[in-house]
Amino acid sequence: MKYRKSILALHKILGLLTGIVVFIVAITGSCFAFKDEIESLYSDYKKVNPQNNALITVTEAKTIASKIFPNNTVHGTVFSKQDDAVEVIFYDAEPEFYQSIFINPYSGEIIQVDDHLSGFFAFVLKGHMRLWLPKKIGEQVVSASIMLFIFIIISGFLLWLPKKRKGLKKRLKFDWKATTKWKRKNFDLHAIFGFYICSFALALGITGVIMSYDWLKYVVYISTGGDKVPAFIIPENNSKISATDYEVKPIDLLIPKLLKESPNAESFELHYPESEDNSIYVEVSNSKGLFYDSDFRFFDQNTLEEIETDAIFGKYKDSKFADKLLRMNYDIHIGAIGGITGKIIAFFASLLIASLPVTGGLLWYGKKHKKQHN
Structure with missing residues (x-):
């Protein structure tokens, strides 16, 4: 008692x-x-008519979008299917700024600007994460x-x-x-x-x-047999060649290369290097609505040579049990691991x-x- x-x-x-x-x-x-399901009901602007024309490059997408927000940081650019608009994502922590610009991938025309920090779901998320x-x-x-x-x-x-x-x-x-x-x-x-x-x-x-x-993430990872670095790390380039030596920037050749290599991928989110020493980071989404099985790939920004990482966020096929468990954490939390x-x-x-x-x-x-x- x-x-x-x-x-x-x-x-x-x-x-x-x-x-x-x-x-x-x-x-x-x-x-x-x-x-995601509710927003898909009113997001027709994210779709375009497929054309035989070449896609705009990641450099062109960044240049077009930066004219709208010249004083903010481009977090990355997302290329998806042939009938999907290109999404250029801007993010700054202080002061907090999080917006996306959707661009026609064939003409370079700006379709719409979305503010991720306003609206019903932004309000809900702020309550969920910080009351x-x-x-x-x-x-x-x-x-x-x-x-x-x-x-x-x-x-x-x-x-x-x-x-x-x-x-x-x-x-x-x-x-x-x-x-x-x-x-x-x-x-x-x-x-x-x-x-x-x-x-x-x-x-x-x-x-x-x-x-x-983070300490709990580390404890869970190590206790389940993890032997990699339980963090997201962007490796440095292997080469010392300046990208300005090329007539066409290597970074502009990367998305066409990946589209040919992985035609069934849902999307490719490319992150521009923060310095001359950083590699290019691309998140390849392999399943719609899921994050755990994405491939995190890194490329030398001068030679496009792929660089392997010792961290858990690399190619999904190289993941062990502990890596997969930690990767699945977010999908489990939102229920997406079980689909609808x-x-x-x-x-x-x-x-x-x-x-x-x-x-x-x-x-x-x-x-x-x-x-x-x-």
């Missing part, structure tokens, strides 16, 4: 400390689950709260376990009658829903904190998780209110 009382006290305290945060993070997570607080403060609050939420789920499962086997049936299904009081119904909602979603809640919580804490079914599960799991702080808070209030009247 003392053991259960201690767990119950811990469960209550942690629940009261993190309840509002967990509710917001869960609700916003459910709202974000079908972002609409300043970034440094909000992210720390969310990360710490979700870490505590993991202990809440574990303690909740221990409290759920019935003292006797015959009590198991009541913990698995609702057995309400006309005379059942709302306090009992509320307890059942909290306990029964909590049990059925505890595994999903743990998966969402653990994958969330892994993204938040996985997203549906993530959506409903998030909604039910959001209900736990509410029913838990009502349980606490009911007991406190009862004591005050005794």
Whole structure:
């Protein structure tokens, strides 16, 4: 009994400390689950009529887009299918700036400019990641709260376990009658829903904190047998030849080369070297809506010689179990690892998780209110 009382006290305290945060993070997570599917309903501007003309080069795409935002940093340029517009992505951390310019890949005409920091889903994501607080403060609050939420789920499962086997049936299904009081119904909602979603809640919580804490990412990677560098590293060039010695810039030959090599790839996101010493980094997306099986490839910016990396973010075929597990973390978190079914599960799991702080808070209030009247 003392053991259960201690767990119950811990469960209550942690629940009261993190309840509002967990509710917001869960609700916003459910709202974000079908972002790609919903946005695809009104993103016809991303499609163009395929032509036999040559595509604009990555240098031309950068030059065209930079005329719109001359004072901001080009993060990368995305080339996709023949009927897809080229997307030039701008990103700066301070002050935060994140916009995309979509360009017709055949004519160079600017089609549309998207601000990723405005609109419904941008608002939802800010709430999910930082509670609409300043970034440094909000992210720390969310990360710490979700870490505590993991202990809440574990303690909740221990409290759920019935003292006797015959009590198991009541913990698995609702057995309400006309005379059942709302306090009992509320307890059942909290306990029964909590049990059925505890595994999903743990998966969402653990994958969330892994993204938040680099030290935890390292611990998970090493403990699962990882032997590479669990970080994203852009290697330096192998050559010392200046790219200005070429009539045609080597970087402008890379996308046509990759399109021939990997015609079935979904997209190629090229990142321009930040200095003369850095290699060109290209993220090759192999599956629509998934990130874990992407190929991260690096090329000497002068010779286009491919450069291998010792980090986990390289070619997917070279990934071992620990590498794949860490790569899958984001896809697991958003449910994309299971396709549309996985997203549906993530959506409903998030909604039910959001209900736990509410029913838990009502349980606490009911007991406190009862004591005050005794």
